[in-house]
Amino acid sequence: MNTILQLQHISKGFPGVKALDGISLSIAAGEIHALLGENGAGKSTLMKILSGIYRPDAGSIVVDGQAREFHSYKDAIAAGIAIIFQEFSLIPYLNAVENIFLGRELSNRLGLLSKQAMRRQAQAIFARLGVEIDLTAEISQLSIAQQQFVEIGKALSLNARILILDEPTATLTPGEASHLFSIMRELRQQGVAMIFISHHMEEIFEVCDRITVLRDGQYVGMRDVADTDVARLVEMMVGRKLEASFPPKPVRLPSAPIVLEAREVKLAKDSPANSFQLHQGEILGFAGLVGSGRTELALAVIGAQPAWHKEIRLHGQPARLDDPADALRHGIGLLPESRKAEGLIIDFAITENMSINNLGKYTGHGLISRKRELATTRAMMAKVGVKAPGPATRVGSLSGGNQQKVVIARWLNHHCKILIFDEPTRGIDVGAKAEIYRLMRALTGDGYSIILISSELPEITGMCDRVAVFRQGAIVALLEGDSIHSSEVMRHATAGKQ
Numbered sequence: 001m002n003t004i005l006q007l008q009h010i011s012k013g014f015p016g017v018k019a020l021d022g023i024s025l026s027i028a029a030g031e032i033h034a035l036l037g038e039n040g041a042g043k044s045t046l047m048k049i050l051s052g053i054y055r056p057d058a059g060s061i062v063v064d065g066q067a068r069e070f071h072s073y074k075d076a077i078a079a080g081i082a083i084i085f086q087e088f089s090l091i092p093y094l095n096a097v098e099n100i101f102l103g104r105e106l107s108n109r110l111g112l113l114s115k116q117a118m119r120r121q122a123q124a125i126f127a128r129l130g131v132e133i134d135l136t137a138e139i140s141q142l143s144i145a146q147q148q149f150v151e152i153g154k155a156l157s158l159n160a161r162i163l164i165l166d167e168p169t170a171t172l173t174p175g176e177a178s179h180l181f182s183i184m185r186e187l188r189q190q191g192v193a194m195i196f197i198s199h200h201m202e203e204i205f206e207v208c209d210r211i212t213v214l215r216d217g218q219y220v221g222m223r224d225v226a227d228t229d230v231a232r233l234v235e236m237m238v239g240r241k242l243e244a245s246f247p248p249k250p251v252r253l254p255s256a257p258i259v260l261e262a263r264e265v266k267l268a269k270d271s272p273a274n275s276f277q278l279h280q281g282e283i284l285g286f287a288g289l290v291g292s293g294r295t296e297l298a299l300a301v302i303g304a305q306p307a308w309h310k311e312i313r314l315h316g317q318p319a320r321l322d323d324p325a326d327a328l329r330h331g332i333g334l335l336p337e338s339r340k341a342e343g344l345i346i347d348f349a350i351t352e353n354m355s356i357n358n359l360g361k362y363t364g365h366g367l368i369s370r371k372r373e374l375a376t377t378r379a380m381m382a383k384v385g386v387k388a389p390g391p392a393t394r395v396g397s398l399s400g401g402n403q404q405k406v407v408i409a410r411w412l413n414h415h416c417k418i419l420i421f422d423e424p425t426r427g428i429d430v431g432a433k434a435e436i437y438r439l440m441r442a443l444t445g446d447g448y449s450i451i452l453i454s455s456e457l458p459e460i461t462g463m464c465d466r467v468a469v470f471r472q473g474a475i476v477a478l479l480e481g482d483s484i485h486s487s488e489v490m491r492h493a494t495a496g497k498q
Helices: 043-048 074-076 096-100 115-129 144-157 173-191 201-207 230-238 294-301 324-329 339-343 350-355 370-384 400-413 431-445 455-464 486-493
Strands: 001-012 017-028 034-035 056-061 065-067 081-084 162-166 193-197 212-213 219-223 258-266 273-280 284-289 310-314 318-320 331-336 418-421 451-455 464-471 474-480
Touching: 001 043, 017 034, 017 056, 017 193, 034 201, 043 081, 043 115, 043 193, 056 173, 056 212, 074 081, 081 284, 096 144, 096 350, 096 451, 115 144, 144 173, 162 418, 173 201, 193 201, 193 324, 193 370, 201 370, 230 258, 230 431, 258 294, 273 284, 273 451, 273 474, 284 294, 284 431, 284 455, 294 310, 294 418, 294 451, 318 486, 324 331, 324 370, 350 370, 350 400, 370 400, 400 431, 431 451, 431 455, 451 455, 455 486, 464 486
Parallel strands: 017 219, 034 193, 034 212, 081 162, 162 193, 284 451, 284 464, 331 418, 418 451
Antiparallel strands: 001 017, 001 056, 056 065, 212 219, 258 273, 258 310, 310 318, 464 474
16 A cells, blocks of 8 residues: 555644544545544544644654645645635636636746636646536536536646545535546546545445544544444444434324324326325434435425425314415424525524524514523523524534524424424534434424434434335335334335345
């Protein structure tokens, strides 16, 4: 193995916190190496040290067998290391060529800007990546995936031989993520080493060669992808087995009242007609392959998507849910799949996000009582376990798990007793997932009812009291009790093709 990078006994502390404690890590040329750990495990701190943003208190960085000291990001770039952050560093009103060569523009013998030379080099870089980018379009006009490829192209233009990819698929569609993985494999063939940070286990097993796990700022271990599995990695990350993440399921009471009944819901005239019931205090799972119609049915029920036909009963009474505002008035709240794009205003504070649908609660004589609003926000933060400095904290600065809790708190504050959770733990770490699971069980214990839409089979089997399995837009099975296990869900979801 041709080792290109070694981190030796790296330590870093901040006031009152030991962020890293003697971390050692080696990366080979042409390797995709995953870095795993919960939020707070030290991943970001370690990568900031490697990219020259932080300086370590102790330890050394060795590149190509030579010890290096990085006093800035520029030093890391000079050593062939580039980091692609989750939040892009591109200038939106410049095109791809201008972004790639920003601050180091090429000039001809007369000292004039050589736009043709920069364009040729950019074309060669994107040809190397196998992607097509409109070099004349402003970055803001490109898709998120194309912007990501521009970031990678910019790193390669700096002759980077070690790429750090921090949650690169967080905002990509499955197809775009697949294209990114193809590019990563091509770069691996070209000898580029990559450090890949992701909360998505399936991505790690799809594209990575080795995995290093951190926990609480300490090195836990390294595994070859071929020699490990999700359960072992979860245990390494959190110090407990995967099953321990799920709270025990309560005994299901057949006499629990039906709070929501959907009858003969058809998205279009020739679509399947689906019916289901949701009982008080239960978690009903919507399972199936991506594109099987799980989210579409839920959105149609609450009026967020057109339905050709539907009959809805709430607490035994007919109800018209023509749009999400109707659903909200009837006490139904939705945690959308994309919390940042659809569930939150990330530049607003926690208080503003929790209150945005509830301002009437605090209004008297045409004025909003900020005192009551603040008191309620603090109470809701405590109820759902939001970890933040205070109600004025900007939501965009919170971890994914805490952002989800803010969305949940908003609907609880609105007295929603029926909650639809669409991929509620996507993009959050294992420890935060366990907190969301405990919160869900606490809510159902208090009489709330939850529809859980999830692509993660362990989540479906570990959390749900009953499971509606979807295939090609239709509910094809309703599982409960001992029949809720992965093989049974997949048998129905794939028509027996496993």
